[in-house]
Amino acid sequence: MNKDQVKGVGEQVKGKVNETVGKVTGNTSQELKGDVQQGVGKAQKAWGDAKEDAKDNARKPH
Numbered sequence: 001m002n003k004d005q006v007k008g009v010g011e012q013v014k015g016k017v018n019e020t021v022g023k024v025t026g027n028t029s030q031e032l033k034g035d036v037q038q039g040v041g042k043a044q045k046a047w048g049d050a051k052e053d054a055k056d057n058a059r060k061p062h
Contacts, residue, residue: 002052008045012038 019034021027 004048008041011041
């Protein structure tokens with residue numbers, strides 16, 4: 001697991017927390033912030049996944 005994957009998952013978790021707190025408190029701004037954070041986290045994790053796949057494919061004998 002590379003740093004982009006770890007940071008992406010971390011951002012998703014923070015986003016879920018913000019979204020949940022926003023829903024519970026009725027704070028739509030915080031809820032929206034959480035949604036955005038989750039999206040950013042998913043994108044960063046996907047980038048990390050792609051980097052790992054490329055690295056793995058480069059190591060395979062052709």
